[in-house]
Amino acid sequence: MKRRKTPSKEKILAILKSQDYATSHEKIANQIDDINRATIYRILNQFCEDGIAHRIIAENGKQFFALCKDCEAEEHHHNHLHFQCNTCEKVECFESEINISLPNGYVIENFNGLINGFCNLCSSA
Ligand SMILES: [Zn+2]
Numbered sequence: 401m402k403r404r405k406t407p408s409k410e411k412i413l414a415i416l417k418s419q420d421y422a423t424s425h426e427k428i429a430n431q432i433d434d435i436n437r438a439t440i441y442r443i444l445n446q447f448c449e450d451g452i453a454h455r456i457i458a459e460n461g462k463q464f465f466a467l468c469k470d471c472e473a474e475e476h477h478h479n480h481l482h483f484q485c486n487t488c489e490k491v492e493c494f495e496s497e498i499n500i501s502l503p504n505g506y507v508i509e510n511f512n513g514l515i516n517g518f519c520n521l522c523s524s525a
């Protein structure tokens with residue numbers, strides 16, 4: 401069983417690693433013929449649980465996945481903003497962390513901050 405599972409994971413991870421920007425589930429699925437979409441989705445969810453990747457939900461409900469830099473399983477600790485370009489539709493992670501002060505007793509588990517606009521390439525075109 402493990403033999404079958406690991407290459408799929410590695411394949412998907414390799415795609416995530418090869419992209420400079422967050423990658424949509426759709427785009428990953430389009431690059432893989434031998435793994436079905438549901439399995440790809442399950443693996444991506446696992447990556448999110450394992451602290452390997454995080455999910456960004458775009459305006460239209462599309463899901464994008466980006467690699468985490470130094471998260472651990474069950475513990476994401478970034479709250480950076482994401483930017484989606486209205487023209488080329490790419491989604492990228494911004495490096496800078498933002499500080500959010502929450503009322504006492506509130507704990508952040510996921511932060512999906514998304515800005516829409518035009519990226520540096522599209523705004524000058
Ligand atoms: Zn993370």
Ligand SMILES: [Zn+2]
Binds near residue numbers: 486487518521523
């Ligand atoms: Zn753009």
Ligand SMILES: [Zn+2]
Binds near residue numbers: 480493
């Ligand atoms: Zn991100």
